Amino acid sequence: MSAWLLRLRARVAALFRSRGGKAAAGPRRNPTTPGRLRRMRWLLTALFTALTAACLLVLATVAASIDSHSRDRELDDTVNRVVTGLARVVYWNEEGAVDLEALRDDDLAQGDSAVVVLSLEEDGKWHEKYGHLRSELPQDLSAAAARTALSDDTVISTMTNRSGDRIRVASAPAYDADYTVGAVVFAGADPAPSQRDHQRLVLALEFGGLGLIALAALIGHVLSGVSTRPAVRMLAEQERFLADASHELRTPLATLRLYLDAALRDPDDTRRAVTEARELTDRMGRLVTGLLARTRTETGVGELEVERLRLDQLVEGVVAESGVAGIEVRSEPTVVQADPDLLALAVRNLIDNALVHGGLPIEITVADYAVTVRDHGPGLDPELADPFEHGTKGPSGRYGIGLSLVQWVARAHSGSVAIGSAPDGGTLATLTLPAPPQL
CATH class of the missing domain: 3.30.565.10 (Histidine kinase-like ATPase, C-terminal domain)
Structure with a gap:
């Protein structure tokens, strides 16, 4: 029994020396395992935030792309509807000249889209016969009219107007009595307002995404803290158990050493020393049992046997x-x-x-x-x-x-x-x- 007690005392003394040496060497640092748990918590937070940011980036990119394409299609549909509708009301009189009376009375010709009608005359050149919001369309549309006549279908393209601004233009052919292209109707719309709305949407997505990423980081940090809290609590209880056990066992172990030294010096005193040593070991056993029970119960490892x-x-x-x-x-x-x-x-x-x-x-x-x-x-x-x-x-x-x-x-x-x-x-x-x- 004495050898076991001496080994136990040596282990506890070594524990005290290691803890004391660390304390004397400099400021106390956090234990390695709790430090790893804290790093793991930050790693989980960063991972959760990165995944959220990646998902939001993909969703924002898809949303911005869909919005851009839908705005472009809407603009193209607008000018296409105008030229298609106006091309149907372009007529020719008995002399073979283009008649635009019906076109001038049409609401599409007086709307928000710029409208120009070019007629192919006997000299083989394209002459402008009608213009609405003319400054918003390019000055010379002859080449565009010729391409439209050759394509024999509606053409939509991006051009530059007199002010140097880009504009979306649709052109549609109008057929005369001989079923040949005798006129071309142009309609243009400025994409700038739609682009400004798109930029506002992108800006909203950017700031909203940053806010959601910050919120995700906060939520991720809280969730990772909740997930690691049991382990941190268990480690804290283990640290408290070691601290309490080492503190409480120091005096009984020193007393045991005195009992054993007294027994070694005086063989006649052996029985009393062993009896007192046994009582002291029983007390230490109860102490360690209580500390272990408290630690196991508070960490959820064990339960009360009621x-x-x-x-x-x-x-x-x-x-x-x-x-x-x-x-x-x-x-x-x-x-x-x-x-x-x-x-x-x-x-x-x-x-x-x-x-x-x-x-x-x-x-x-x-x-x-x-x-x-x-x-x-x-x-x-x-x-x-x-x-x-x-x-x-x-x-x-x-x-x-x-x-x-x-x-x-x-x-x-x-x-x-x-x-x-x-x-x-x-x-x-x-x-x-x-x-x-x-x-």
Whole structure:
């Protein structure tokens, strides 16, 4: 047993040296694994944001392309409708001259589109016979009229007007009595207003996309934080377990070393040293068991093994197991629903706390779903901070992890624990559990 204890002490001492060395070498840095989790969280955020940005970019590109093409088709359909409609109302009189009376009265010839009609005369040249919003179309349309006559169909193209602006122009042939092309009707529309609307749409898509990407980054960061939170909480609990265990085991291990050294120096003192060492190892075992149970439960790895039990019998068993004379138990039959191991650990810790800070005698009362442990020591300092906080300094020393575990056991069972000074001296600690559900 002594060799095992010495190895355990050596491991804990090595742990202290490694932690102390790191602290002495410079500012404390975050552990490697939590740091990796944080980097993973940022990586998940970046990945989620990048995927969202890529999807939005594709959707915005497709939307802008569809809008551009639809506006171009709408503009082409407009000028095509004008020239097709006006070409049908171009007539020729008996002398063979073009007659545009019906065209001038047509609403299409007086609309928002620029309209020009060229007639092919006997000299073989194209002469302008009608113009509406003439300045918006090119000055010379003869070559375009000749191409339209040769194509024998409606032609749509982009031209440059007198001001140097690009304009969309449609031209359609009009047939005379001999079924030959005797005139060409031109209609033009300025694409600038449609392009301005398209640019506003693109700008809206850009700013809207940036806003959605920022929102996606925020949502991704929150979601990645939620997804990594259990792992971070588990690691934090493991760190707390290591810190609490290393702190609480330091003094018992040092005491064990003293017991063993005393036994080695005086063989006659071996039995007493081994007995005290065994009691100390039992206490350390209970401490580690409690810390592990708390860590496993709070990280979701383990669950409470709740069952109906007699609270008075459990307390009497804990007192009998402790083997400490001077503990008086007054109890009445009390049934609760709890984890027997954790509840026994809480009762032991209350007794140990009373022994350390108050000494004997100790009075324990079990009634009304509560365990009350009273000692006759100096009591609590009125200005004392929370005694359930690990490391709180009291009149008879610092409070260890024991009371903190008692508080956790109480909360895990939806109960409560309170500690204060007794009316006529000493300390009174009460662990209260809820009434069990009726069968």
